[in-house]
Amino acid sequence: MLEIKTAKTRKGKRELEKRAPKLVESGKKTLILHGTKTSGVLNAVLAQIYHLKKNDAVKYSRKNENVKPFEAGGETSLEFFSLKTDCSIFVYGSHSKKRPDNLVIGRTYDHHIYDLVEVGVENFKPMESFSYDKKLAPKEGSKPFIVFIGEGFEAVDELKHLKEVLLDLFRGEVVENLNLAGVDRAYVCAALSPNRVLFTHCALRLKKSGTVVPRMELVEVGPSMDFVIRRHRPPNESLRKEAMKTTREKPKKKEKNVKRDELKGKIGSIYIPDQKVGETALPYKAKGVKRERREAKRKNDKDGENAPKRQKEDS
Secondary structure (H helix, E strand, O other): OOOOOOOOOOOHHHHHHOOOOOOOOOOOOOOEEOOOOOOOHHHHHHHHHHHHOOOOOOOOEOOOOOOOOOOOOHHHHHHHHHHHHOEEEEEEEEEOOOOOOOEEEEEEOEEEEEEEEEEEEEEOOOOOOOOOHHHHHHOOOOOOOOEEOOOHHOOOHHHHHHHHHHHHOOOOOOOOOOOOHHOOOEEEEEEEOOOOEEEEEEEEEEOOOOOOOOOEEEEEEEEEEEEEEEEEEEOOHHHOOOOOOOOHHHOOOOOEEEEOOOOEEEEEEEOOOOOHHHHHOOOOOHHHHHHHHHHHHHHHHHHHHHHHHHHHHHO
């Protein structure tokens, strides 16, 4: 029997809680690896991807001979690195005569290979080749816009799969509210053909539009490259269902006397019982009664003083 070790320190417990399954996933960490042989273009591509995801990425610079994503038995080392670094998405670069400047992007489920997409990199332009105002440079860790242009992302299976993987790779942290002033970058993916996608990185420039919503302009800051889809391995249906499992949401309790309006929002009705004012006992005001008595006494005294004078005048 294997001994099950549990965390004994608070720091260890916190680390286990971070790695525990969550209903709403946070931003995925990315593992960047080099193959047995790489080219100068591919090294630059991996370095630029690491720069874009610097806060949520782990980069290994050594060559890995045992990592072969699409081959049987070549995924063991990759799954080990995923477990070691707690990364759920990886980018693997390799170069060969058959597949030059080859990039494999994949996801893991429970630190086992979930799906894979293999693309070739062409027409690569690094960040240094673009000239622009450096004040517009996006800040590290900012939330990006991701734009997909082309019907192929909805009709072609390979492009659909690539879209899902790119969204997981560049989306960052999951947030509910977003401050428009803090959005300073956008990733633009345009489907040029059923197997070719133009990927570019742009900075956002906000300008006055005469309304509350500012006008946005895109300034290309790089990197820019073409992805040529070569191979892809989608997850099987049983694994997809297992990965997509969520807990059943508890049915919400019905709120009485509450309705919702599209304009006014949430409206509640308040029912007030009959007040029965006639049966309510009035308070005894002692001060008021005493004042009335004093006023009546004064009035009587004045009447008593005036009565004899009138009698004398009559006599």
